[in-house]
Amino acid sequence: MFIGRDKELDALDRLYKSDKFEFVVIYGRRRVGKTALINHFIDDKKAIYFMGVESNEKQNLENFSKSIIEFSSGIQAETSFSSYQAALEYVFKLAEKERVILTIDEYPYVARASKSLASTLQMxxxxYKDNSKLMLILCGSSMSYMEDQVLAYKAPLYGRRTAQMRxxxxxxxxxxxxxxxLSDEDKAYIxxxxxxxxxxxxxxxxxxxxxxxIKNTYLNPMSFLYEEPLNLLKQEVREPAIxxxxxxxxxxxxxxxxxxxxKVGESTTVCSGYLKNLIDLGIVKKETPYGEKSSKKSIYSIEDNMFYFWYRFIPDNASVIARGAxxxxxKRIEAQLNDYMGKVFEEICTQYLWKLLIEGKTPIEFASLGRWWGNDPRKKQQTEIDIMGEQDSDSAIFAECKWRNEKVDLDVLETLVDRSGLFHYTKVQYFLFSxxxxxxxxxxKAREMGNVTLVRYEDIVSLKR
Structure with missing residues (x-):
């Protein structure tokens, strides 16, 4: 079943219908659905699809040749083009009078094995670009390679692409x-x-x-997810242990x-480099208090929920899982699940606020959203706000998110109002999520104040239907 990706498909369709040369770079982490998106897009179109393999130049060129020959003649043949230049020139000529899509999936595998491929493509x-109807798609899972060797200013292909999609x-x-x-509540848990x-x-x-x-996946040593974070790190980075x-x-x-x-036993300089790579991969995120730029206050958290869940619960229980218990x-996980969901619920609420903004349903048209934490000089203690966003120097929203089984009481609203007093906005809108x-x-109290929006989880789910 193919779901979502409407924006990406619309963008690809617009490029396809231009009927002129287009060069699209598609990249993203492994497992994120890049190949499924491409296959769905080319399903009813004249297209050559080739997936590179982690092998040498000869094998990849043979496979590429087979894809081209099968497309142009409808038969499988063992013949091969003498070079990538010959193969690509043949494809460009096929697309002189009709729209043809050429997809090279896992492009980094192919390009690493053939050092001159990028320069050949550039040439x-x-x-041919001015007289071609070719739609070229290069796709890759190696984020660093695609950004440094395809999209970067010094890369041979820089300036040739007509679109890129992460x-x-x-x-x-x-x-x-x-x-x-699933029930609405279980959707959030999953x-x-x-x-x-x-x-x-x-x-x-x-x-x-x-x-x-959870039992069938994370707690099953034979399942796909049981060792997925470790396997993914081995594929994506050197020195996965660090x-x-x-x-x-x-x-x-x-x-x-x-x-x-x-904790790791490495210098901050060393850790900084590794953390940057984890951020680029979408596994970790770096945050500073909303509206501040001081790196001294920066904190790091795990952005990907699969990694967050796995590292929170699996390593400490690995020996027990291995024994089949x-x-x-x-039972241990279940006892902590609601607490674990607190951070996840904040993420869901943030997405909800963005959707309200896009639909023109927010009284404050904020430009960004984030968490805030810092010192409350009035009480001489550290405090935090789950979500805040600023429209300008006079207008802002403040939000508190509670994933718990009891109803949110007046004290939560009063605390949020009190903490918002650390800032000096004249127009404020409060959101409580429960x-x-x-x-x-x-x-x-919310009705009396007039600038408070109370949002139940069921309201969030119903907006998304």
Whole structure:
């Protein structure tokens, strides 16, 4: 079942219908659905699809040749072009009078094995682009290679592309479409457990409970997800052991650079380089308090929910899982699940606020959203705000998110209002988000204030339908 990616498909369709030479670069992390997107797009079109393999130049050229010959003649043949230049020139000539799509998937594998391929492509694009109907798609999972060797200013292909797409994991709304057989509450849990990466969502069954899904995947040594973070790191980076140690440190509460460095046993300079790569991969994110730029206050957290869940619960329980005590481990996880979901719920609420903004339903048209934390000089203690966003120096929103089984009471609203007093905005809108609703006292106070929006989790899900 293919879901989502409407914006990407619309963009690809517009490029396809231009009927002139187009060069699209598509990249993103492994498992995120790049190949599925391309195959869905080219399904009813004249297209040559070739996937590179991690091999030598000869094998990749032979496979590329077979894809071209099968497209042009309809038969499989063992003959091969003498070079990539000959093969590509043949494709350009095929596309002189009709629209043809050429996709080279896993381009980094091909280009690494053939050092001159990028320069050959550059030369042929410059030669044929003005009289060609070719739509060229280069796709890759190696984020660093695609950014440094294809998109970067010094890369041979720089300036030739007509579009680029970084394919990101699904947001919560798109995940709900896939998980439509689950209850609304379980949709949030599954999103919190695996995030929006399509290949991970496919491991979840909407016919099973959240608990059984966890047992069948993370707690099953034979499952795809059981060692997925470690396998992914081995594919993406050198020295995966250090990356693993850094992610483990962050997952267990060491969020500042100095703390991570001490825990891992490496200098902050060394850790900084590794953290940058993890950020580029979409596994870790770096945050500073909203509206501030001081790197001294920066903290690191795990952005990908699958990594977040795995590192939070699996390594500490690995020995017990290996002995088959699945129910025991799940009992430990279940006791912490609501606490774990707090961060996930903040993410879901942030996505909801962005959707309200896009639909023109927010009284404050904020330009960005983020968390804030810092010192409250009035009380001489540290404090934080789950979400805040500024429209200008006079207008802002403040939000608090509570994923818990009891209704949110008046004290939560009063605390949020109090913390907003650390700033000096004249126009303020408050949002309270609750898993289970609000007490009568909280609702009465919100009506009295007039600038408070109370949002139940069920309201979020209903907006996404």
């Amino acid at each position: 042929l694009i410059d030669k 394919i990101m994991p699904f947001d919560f709304a798109e995940c709900c479409t896939y998980l439509n057989g 999103y919190g457990i695996v995030g929006g990466t399509p290949q991970y969502l496919l491991q979840m069954s909407d016919k099973l409970s959240v608990g059984d899904n 990356y693993n140690a850094i992610i483990t440190a962050i997952a267990t509460g060491y969020s500042r650079m100095s703390e991570i460095s001490t 699945v129910d025991l481990v799940y 898993k289970t609703g609000f007490t009568k006292g909280c609702m009465e």
